[in-house]
Amino acid sequence: MEMSGSGGTVLELRSLEKMFTEKKTGRELEVLDGIDLEIGQGRFTCVVGPSGCGKTTLLRAIGGLVEPTSGEIFLDGHPVTGPGPERGMVFQEYALFPWRTVLKNVTFGLTLKGISAIDARASAREYLETVGLTDYENLYPRELSGGMKQRVAIARTLAVEPRILLMDEPFASLDAQARNGMQEFLVELWRETPVTIVFVTHSVDEAVFLGQEIIGLSGRPARIVEKFTNELPYPRNRTDAAFTDLRARILDYLTKEMADSYV
Amino acid sequence: MKKWKVISPLVFIVLWQVLASAGALGKGVPSPVQVVQGLYQLTVTGFPPGYKLLGDILSSLARVLLGFGIAVVLAVPIGILMGWSSWFDVVLDPIVEALRPIPPLAWLPFALVWFGLGYLSAAFVIFLGVFFPVVLNTVAGARSVDPYLEEAARTLGADRRTILLKVIVPGSLPSIFTGVRIGIGVGWMTLVAAELIGVKNGYGLGYMIMNAGEVARFDYVVGGMVVIGLIGFLMDRAIKYAEKRLLKWR
Numbered sequence: 030m031e032m033s034g035s036g037g038t039v040l041e042l043r044s045l046e047k048m049f050t051e052k053k054t055g056r057e058l059e060v061l062d063g064i065d066l067e068i069g070q071g072r073f074t075c076v077v078g079p080s081g082c083g084k085t086t087l088l089r090a091i092g093g094l095v096e097p098t099s100g101e102i103f104l105d106g107h108p109v110t111g112p113g114p115e116r117g118m119v120f121q122e123y124a125l126f127p128w129r130t131v132l133k134n135v136t137f138g139l140t141l142k143g144i145s146a147i148d149a150r151a152s153a154r155e156y157l158e159t160v161g162l163t164d165y166e167n168l169y170p171r172e173l174s175g176g177m178k179q180r181v182a183i184a185r186t187l188a189v190e191p192r193i194l195l196m197d198e199p200f201a202s203l204d205a206q207a208r209n210g211m212q213e214f215l216v217e218l219w220r221e222t223p224v225t226i227v228f229v230t231h232s233v234d235e236a237v238f239l240g241q242e243i244i245g246l247s248g249r250p251a252r253i254v255e256k257f258t259n260e261l262p263y264p265r266n267r268t269d270a271a272f273t274d275l276r277a278r279i280l281d282y283l284t285k286e287m288a289d290s291y292v
Numbered sequence: 293m294k295k296w297k298v299i300s301p302l303v304f305i306v307l308w309q310v311l312a313s314a315g316a317l318g319k320g321v322p323s324p325v326q327v328v329q330g331l332y333q334l335t336v337t338g339f340p341p342g343y344k345l346l347g348d349i350l351s352s353l354a355r356v357l358l359g360f361g362i363a364v365v366l367a368v369p370i371g372i373l374m375g376w377s378s379w380f381d382v383v384l385d386p387i388v389e390a391l392r393p394i395p396p397l398a399w400l401p402f403a404l405v406w407f408g409l410g411y412l413s414a415a416f417v418i419f420l421g422v423f424f425p426v427v428l429n430t431v432a433g434a435r436s437v438d439p440y441l442e443e444a445a446r447t448l449g450a451d452r453r454t455i456l457l458k459v460i461v462p463g464s465l466p467s468i469f470t471g472v473r474i475g476i477g478v479g480w481m482t483l484v485a486a487e488l489i490g491v492k493n494g495y496g497l498g499y500m501i502m503n504a505g506e507v508a509r510f511d512y513v514v515g516g517m518v519v520i521g522l523i524g525f526l527m528d529r530a531i532k533y534a535e536k537r538l539l540k541w542r
């Protein structure tokens with residue numbers, strides 16, 4: 030079954046801008062320069078761009094952890110301010126609570142919703158099964174590999190049933206092998222779960238492997254300069270001609286943006 | 293390697309015995325054998341007679357644990373709030389920094405005015421010794437909590453109260469333990485000084501040492517020192533053990 034945008038728009042960004050004021054110098058730093066974007070229900074969207082251009086800032090703004098200077102963010106047509114469980118975040122640093130076991134990390138958001146401890150545990154176990162960590166529920170995060178930690182983080186986020194999953198370079202600290210494994214895992218998970226994903230990465234290869242849409246940002250301040258559509262069927266094969274073609278096109282754009290940002 | 297752990301204290305004691313018996317350590321300095329005899333007399337007869345060692349130990353423990361307990365109960369919430377909220381930090385930090393360098397003993401006259409002769413005065417002085425290391429370590433702990441954890445909690449639907457109780461407090465716990473361990477050490481070390489005055493019932497290890505010193509019963513003095521050292525060591529071990537049990541996630 031292939032997911033499509035049939036369910037309408039989940040997320041809409043209108044003229045999103047962000048200026049940071051540098052604490053030391055007091056200088057203004059323009060990071061987001063008018064981002065307009067619509068993301069359909071169930072779509073898998075990747076965001077790429079030169080490092081330091083504002084990808085993380087964009088994702089954090091959607092997640093409500095960064096307040097935009099101007100512009101608007103709508104989730105299912107409602108303006109959003111501040112973070113909330115309907116926008117799940119997955120961090121590169123995992124951000125698991127080290128003093129909680131795997132199971133209790135996943136129940137964290139559930140009990141905050143007012144779900145009873147018993148129901149929360151039952152539900153958390155289902156999500157742990159989904160991410161293949163059933164046998165690990167009593168371990169602490171330090172006892173897990175990077176890939177397992179990120180799976181717990183994904184389970185913890187999915188457990189509160191977000192409308193959209195925001196992922197900021199979630200596999201960047203994994204070694205190449207674990208990373209490929211996690212990419213395959215995420216594709217499978219997404220095809221089974223009707224969740225909308227926005228996935229930030231600096232790896233073009235990763236974006237082409239994962240995304241239906243690949244949004245190309247300019248160097249800082251970030252604007253959307255390219256939108257690539259990726260119709261390749263899942264699971265994707267990195268050696269396909271169409272795969273390598275698209276990767277080459279995106280690399281072209283990225284190389285140009287990086288060259289521009291060094292001028 | 294391990295055998296040196298046993299050998300070196302034995303050598304120390306033997307050397308001490310030899311030097312003390314030869315009179316090389318000065319007049320009245322007891323040998324280990326005399327110290328053991330002194331401890332025996334303190335246990336069965338007591339000093340002054342009737343005031344036995346067990347009573348001294350229990351009285352001292354009661355004073356230290358009272359001061360220590362109150363200090364921890366106050367210092368941990370204050371430290372958490374200071375480390376977590378810049379408002380609390382701005383308001384309380386100058387006060388903490390101003391009071392911290394004052395030696396606890398300097399407060400003794402006020403302790404007597406406020407609490408009179410008895411448990412509370414000594415406990416108050418011990419409280420002062422424990423309070424500041426625990427506050428400072430708790431503040432450091434609250435500040436060291438990974439900001440990503442707070443953000444993750446917020447995106448999972450946590451409000452400020454939940455973040456404080458479920459993220460900042462557990463995240464500060466390792467530092468709090470460090471503070472508590474330092475605190476109990478400082479508190480126990482303040483004991484002799486705290487019992488200089490502020491003792492009404494005639495019992496107390498520090499109190500006994502002072503009295504024994506005045507009549508040159510150095511075997512009792514050193515016996516008291518040995519007991520203080522031993523109990524301090526045991527308390528440190530007990531906290532280390534609790535830490536291991538409670539922080540097994542580390």
Ligand SMILES: Nc1ncnc2c1ncn2[C@@H]1O[C@H](COP(=O)(O)OP(=O)(O)O)[C@@H](O)[C@H]1O
Nearest residue numbers: 049050051060079080081082083084085086087
């Ligand atoms: N809180 C902040 N205060 C000031 N500057 C920031 C802050 N967060 C990010 N920046 C700056 O914004 C720019 C974009 O950062 P980021 O969004 O992390 O880029 P990317 O994720 O694309 O590498 C960088 O120059 C960074 O230094």
Ligand SMILES: [Mg+2]
Nearest residue numbers: 084085086198
């Ligand atoms: Mg980034």
